[in-house]
Every structure is written in C-alpha cells, then in structure tokens.
Amino acid sequence: MMSFFLRTIVLLLFLSLNLFGTFASLTPNLCPLDQRDALIDLKTEFKIRKPDEFLDYDASWANSSSDCCNWEGVTCDTKSGKVIGLDLSCSCLHGRLEPNSSLFRLQHLKSLNLAYNNFTLSPIPDKFNKLIWLETLNLSESSLKGHVPIELLQLTNLVSLDLSSSSSASNSYFAPPPTLLLSIENPPLFLPLLARNLRNLRALDMSSVNISSEIPQEFSYMSSLRSLHLKNWELPVFSINNSMQVLSLLETSFSESSFSGRIPSSLGELSNLSSLVLFFKWFHW
Numbered sequence: 295m296m297s298f299f300l301r302t303i304v305l306l307l308f309l310s311l312n313l314f315g316t317f318a319s320l321t322p323n324l325c326p327l328d329q330r331d332a333l334i335d336l337k338t339e340f341k342i343r344k345p346d347e348f349l350d351y352d353a354s355w356a357n358s359s360s361d362c363c364n365w366e367g368v369t370c371d372t373k374s375g376k377v378i379g380l381d382l383s384c385s386c387l388h389g390r391l392e393p394n395s396s397l398f399r400l401q402h403l404k405s406l407n408l409a410y411n412n413f414t415l416s417p418i419p420d421k422f423n424k425l426i427w428l429e430t431l432n433l434s435e436s437s438l439k440g441h442v443p444i445e446l447l448q449l450t451n452l453v454s455l456d457l458s459s460s461s462s463a464s465n466s467y468f469a470p471p472p473t474l475l476l477s478i479e480n481p482p483l484f485l486p487l488l489a490r491n492l493r494n495l496r497a498l499d500m501s502s503v504n505i506s507s508e509i510p511q512e513f514s515y516m517s518s519l520r521s522l523h524l525k526n527w528e529l530p531v532f533s534i535n536n537s538m539q540v541l542s543l544l545e546t547s548f549s550e551s552s553f554s555g556r557i558p559s560s561l562g563e564l565s566n567l568s569s570l571v572l573f574f575k576w577f578h579w
C-alpha cells in the first residue's frame with residue numbers, strides 16, 4: 295500500500311515535471327496575441343508589388359494561428375516572446391505609411407528595417423517616438439518624403455539610423471539634379487538636439503537629407519559616432535580623440551565652377567578615420 299502510494303507520488307511528480315518542462319519550452323516562443331494581431335493588421339496595410347506583378351507575403355505569414363515568432367523577418371525575445379525585431383527590407387511593400395499604422399503597436403521593437411520599400415512619398419510618421427526601445431532604424435530607399443519629424447529624436451536608444459537614398463548619387467550626368475525627398479525643417483533646433491539626445495548613435499546616414507545649414511559644433515561631442523554620412527561639407531572641428539572611422543560627404547552643385555569647394559580642414563582631427571569619401575557632383579543639363 296505504502297509503496298503504491300509512493301510510486302503514485304513519484305509518477306505524479308514525474309508527470310508534472312514533464313508538463314512543466316513542456317510549458318517552459320513552449321511559452322518562450324509563443325508570440326503574444328496583441329503582437330500577432332498587430333502584425334496581421336500590418337499585413338493588410340500594404341500591397342506587395344514588384345514592377346510588373348503583385349505578390350503575397352512570405353508563406354510563413356499566411357497561417358495566422360502559427361507562432362508569429364517563426365514568421366519571416368520577425369524576431370522575438372527568447373524569454374518574453376515579445377516581438378523585438380522586424381526586418382521587412384526589400385519586401386516590395388507598396389502604400390502609405392500612416393501614423394495609425396499597426397506598426398506602432400509593436401512597442402517592444404529594438405530593431406526595425408523597412409529599407410527598399412515604396413511608401414509612395416508619404417511623410418515619416420511622428421509616431422515612431424512610440425517605439426522607444428529602438429536601437430536600429432533603417433528607412434533607407436523607402437520613398438518617404440518630407441520633414442524628418444523631430445519626434446525621432448526621442449529615440450534615445452538608437453545606435454544606428456539610416457535615412458539614405460541613392461537618388462542623390464544618381465550617376466547620370468545629363469539627368470536634372472534630383473530633388474531630395476527628405477529635409478530638416480529647422481536645422482538650428484534639430485541638429486544640436488540630435489547630437490544631445492542620440493548619444494548612443496554609432497552610425498548615422500543622412501546623406502540624402504536636405505540639411506540647408508552647417509553641421510553644428512554639438513556633432514563633435516557625439517562620442518559614440520563611428521560612421522557619418524552627410525550631404526554637407528561644412529563640418530565642425532572634432533576633438534583629436536574622437537572615434538570617427540567612416541566619413542562620407544556628398545556635395546552636389548549646379549555649376550562646375552564651384553568645384554573649388556574647400557575640403558574641411560577639421561578632417562585632420564579625425565585620427566581614427568579609416569574610410570573617407572568626398573563626393574562632389576555637379577550637374578549640367
């Protein structure tokens with residue numbers, strides 16, 4: 295009798311351990327329902343379009359009852375299961391990126407790549423400031439247009455920000471100069487705030503953002519910055535022990551005569567620099 299009782303206890307213990315083990319291995323990967331719903335809603339906001347065909351999302355997105363952590367481009371936190379990474383680069387998304395997009399419900403995102411999509415010249419929504427955990431934001435080549443919202447500067451965890459677009463480096467000499475899609479509305483306010491708020495920034499690409507101003511002295515205090523791509527040649531003087539490794543400056547002009555533009559002398563202070571690109575392009579058409 296006693297031994298039966300004991301065996302039952304042992305068996306029960308074994309079963310519950312086993313069950314616990316099963317739960318423990320399942321729960322970490324289960325996408326929370328609110329996050330899954332946000333992803334499903336996001337899917338309805340854009341068409342998928344290649345130049346002459348309409349496509350569907352990656353097949354892994356088709357089954358809404360499957361674990362969204364296994365969907366193409368989705369990364370979940372291994373402990374909480376929350377969606378922390380979304381890579382929809384080169385997904386041929388086509389449509390406006392609206393401020394009410396369900397993208398902004400994915401509030402645990404640390405990494406977001408929307409590069410190489412076509413947001414049909416919609417503005418960058420100021421609602422990006424809801425994604426406060428973002429460390430990487432990549433909006434390169436995504437046909438966004440207008441002022442870069444100052445709310446982006448609330449993303450103080452950013453390590454990498456890419457707002458680039460190759461149109462400004464068009465290789466056709468005879469094409470009229472491209473108008474830059476993105477611009478800074480109030481550089482004397484925006485740029486020093488950027489330097490002050492985004493203290494963790496290591497990589498900044500604003501090479502195709504129209505900044506009609508010099509780059510302020512505050513930029514030289516961004517001690518984490520390793521890589522900087524700008525359209526402007528007028529730079530502040532950096533301190534001799536700054537950590538810049540990659541610098542690319544792109545100057546476009548309407549006349550050949552201004553090719554005499556001077557190379558900023560402050561470059562001499564960039565003692566850790568390993569790559570320097572000074573790009574000068576003039577247009578005659």
Ligand SMILES: *[C@@H]1O[C@H](CO)[C@@H](O)[C@H](O)[C@H]1NC(C)=O
Nearest residue numbers: 356357358359360361362364
């Ligand atoms: C959808 O995913 C669920 C959970 O993984 C699975 O049980 C079901 O068979 C899948 N349905 C289809 C049509 O693949």
Ligand SMILES: *[C@@H]1O[C@H](CO)[C@@H](O)[C@H](O)[C@H]1NC(C)=O
Nearest residue numbers: 335339390392393394395396
């Ligand atoms: C989001 O805003 C757009 C434009 O204002 C509107 O057409 C659309 O219905 C809204 N979507 C949702 C889900 O509220």
Ligand SMILES: *[C@@H]1O[C@H](CO)[C@@H](O)[C@H](O)[C@H]1NC(C)=O
Nearest residue numbers: 388389411412413414415437
């Ligand atoms: C984006 O889509 C529009 C049509 O809505 C098209 O005219 C434009 O060329 C596309 N842009 C790119 C970069 O493919």
Ligand SMILES: *[C@@H]1O[C@H](CO)[C@@H](O)[C@H](O)[C@H]1NC(C)=O
Nearest residue numbers: 383407409432434454456497
């Ligand atoms: C942004 O994404 C594109 C496409 O995936 C990639 O080529 C580029 O290097 C990314 N930018 C940064 C700063 O990582």
Ligand SMILES: *[C@@H]1O[C@H](CO)[C@@H](O)[C@H](O)[C@H]1NC(C)=O
Nearest residue numbers: 472473474475477504505506
């Ligand atoms: C940049 O912005 C200025 C001021 O708004 C404008 O005059 C200029 O044409 C713009 N440059 C480009 C290349 O878009």
Ligand SMILES: *[C@@H]1O[C@H](CO)[C@@H](O)[C@H](O)[C@H]1NC(C)=O
Nearest residue numbers: 517518532533534535536537
């Ligand atoms: C940079 O060098 C200056 C003096 O040249 C020194 O005062 C400062 O502490 C140094 N900063 C760092 C981060 O090493």
Ligand SMILES: *[C@@H]1O[C@H](CO)[C@@H](O)[C@H](O)[C@H]1NC(C)=O
Nearest residue numbers: 534535536537538565566567
């Ligand atoms: C410059 O590079 C050297 C060698 O990689 C490194 O030891 C040093 O810390 C760097 N200086 C700064 C200011 O990042």
